[in-house]
Amino acid sequence: MSKFFSKVFSNSFWLVLLSLLIKIPIFFTKHLQEDSFITWRVAKNLLNYGVIGFNGDERISASTTHLYVLVSAFFQMIFGEQFIYPVLIFSCILFAVGSIWLGKILFPHDVLKRGFFVLLLNMSPPAVAASCLGMEYGILFFLYSGLIYFGIFRVKKWAYFLFPILLLWTRIDTSIFLGVFFLADLFIKRKINIPFILGGIAGVISVVGFNYLYFGELVNHTITAKKIAYKNLTPNNNLDYLLYQWAYYGGLIKMHSLSTFLIFIGFLGFLGFAAFKIVKERSKTPFRTKVILIAILIFALTKITLFSFMKAYFDWYYWLPRVFLFAVILYYLLNFVPLRKRLLIPSIFVFFLGLYFFQLLQSYTIGYMEETQRVQIAKDIQRENTSIHQSILLEPAGKIPFFTGLYTYDEVGLVNKRINDEMLKDESYWWMNSVRDFEPDFVLTIVTKPGGSYYQMKPQDHRYFDDHYKFVKSYPIAEIHQNAPKVLRWIYGIRPIGKDYYLYKKR
Known part of the structure; x- marks a missing residue:
């Protein structure tokens, strides 16, 4: 059996294929992250109008990622309206390749452990979310791993220059990762890495320069819009609240509670123990690999802590940091637990299989809710033969604008600056003024x-609204929960998700 697995795992094609097969059941849950549709509409707008924007010929950096916009536009050009699953498969393939590169760093000679590392990492909930839900994080993990493998591990000068540029064009907050790994590279070599510095400078100048010349702003508009719209989002600044949020976004349990915090602290305790064992042991782990593992750990915990305490309350920011935490744990389990492979690997596999089904069930829960509510709202509006010449005011600006094609004003102002202007003019009545x-x-x-x-x-305002708008339909979330399959009704009873929506049409 070991010979069979070693033969399969020694071939990267089979490893990628197996990793892809693991992800396919997630596609049937119809769980797609709302914000991915913002990027996809920007890509569609680029093809239709030749403009990077959301509404016709209006320029706006509504997406957080320039590189993924271009990739999405390419897939829409090739596959048309059926582009979504091809781009998801592409994302999964890139994530798998990135995990293989990481596996080659951690297990350069043990093909069997490397193969199981790749498959188990791809089964982990954050890896499934990062590669399957439509966001740019499959590409991002590929680029992160590429810089670590070809730059830090194999010391290729071109990698130090190229990957920082691609990372910064994917997301500007990758500067955190670049900073941590610049220090890691400095610690390994004991000298300044000039190509690394030049790559970082070129990435920052090119992205900021493009934003300024094309959009007239230094950073993506999404950052500015969120600062304006969310300044009063969380008035609770108590330390216990912030710590609960830190545990909520750093871990897997989506409950804001003391128990979640204590479980996360326990997980970090085990992670610290594993890191200590890896660093202390002298023969199993080469010096360069130890530095890479500690740098991965520092990056993950730094980003989780910074973003949660800065109140960046969006789960996708934390997917890849969690993936890297799982990578460190997996390395420890596969290399340091004193059990024979025939006992160790099946035990770890069963545990990760449980985590995988946890994510599969969670995706089914979210996908069902969104398919029967937001996608249904889009279908109801589409019956009016909508186009860019008609408009909608709503929140959020993902699925519904994408499927209806309506000119969009969103309540955060991510896709339309006029909303932010209204917020700045009148903080209390901006919505009605809009x-x-x-x-x-x-x-x-x-x-x-x-x-x-x-x-x-x-x-x-009540008289004005009643005179100009008629109520069309409500979409109560309780009704969706009640009509869900039995297993989902049970989950919704434990953790209700979703909100009510109310649709109005201009008279």
């Missing part, structure tokens, strides 16, 4: 109907 000024053909509210603490209105 309805008056822009006169959208459709209005979709979330959680509540217009009025109340969020959609604030003056007395005369």
Whole structure:
């Protein structure tokens, strides 16, 4: 059996194929991250209008990633409306290749352990999310691993220059990763790496320069919009709240509670023990590999801590840091646990299989909810034969604008700066002022109907809204939960997800 696995694992093609087969069941859950549709619409807009934007010929950096916009545009040009699954498969392949490169660093001579490392890492929940849910993180992991493998491990000068540029064009916050690994490279070589510095400088100058010359701004508009829209998002600045958020986003358990925090602390304790054993042991792990593993660990914990304490409350920011934490744990389990391979590997496999089914069930839970609500809303609006010449005011700006093609005003202002202008002019009544000024053909509210603490209105605003808009349909989340398959009803009972929506149309 070992000979069979060694023969299969020695061939990268079979390893990539096996990793891809692991991910395919996730596609059937229809779980796709909402923000991926923002990038995909920007890519569609580039093809249709020749402009990087969201609404026709209006330039705006509505997507956080320039490189993935170009990749998505290429897939839409080749596959048309059926591009989504090809681009997801491409993302999974890139993630698998990145995990193989990482495996070659950690297990350069043990083909069997390397193969199981690759498969088990691809089964972990954050790896599934990063490669299957439509965001740019499959590409990003490929580039992260490429820099570590070809640069830090194999010392290729071209890698030190090329990968920083590609990383910064994928996401500007990859500067954290570049900073950590620049220090790791300095620690290994004991001298300044000039190509690494030049690659970082070229990446920053080219991205910032492009943003300024093309969009008239130094950073992506999404950063500016979130700063304006979310400044009062979390008024609770207590230390216990911030620590709970840190554990919520750093771990896998999506509950904001003391138990989640304690479990995460326990996990970090085990991680610290594993790191100590790896560093202390002298024969199993070469010096360069130890530095890479510690750098991976430092990057992951630094990003999780910085982003959670800066209130970056979006789960996808934390996918790849969690992947790297799993990589360190896997290395320890496969190399340091004193059990024979015939006992050790099946035990680890069963544990990771449980984690995989946990993610599969979670994706089914989210995918069902979104397919029966947001996608259904898009289908209902599409019956009006919508186009870019009609408009909608809503939140969020992902699936519904993508499928309906409507000109979009979103409540955060990610895809339309005019919303942010309204927020700056009137912090309390910006939403109603936007309805008056822009006169959208459709209005979709979330959680509540217009009025109340969020959609604030003056007395005369109620009359205006009733005169100009008619209520079309509500989409209560409780009804979706009640009509879900039995297993999902049970999960929704433990952890309800989703919110109510209310659709209005201009009279």
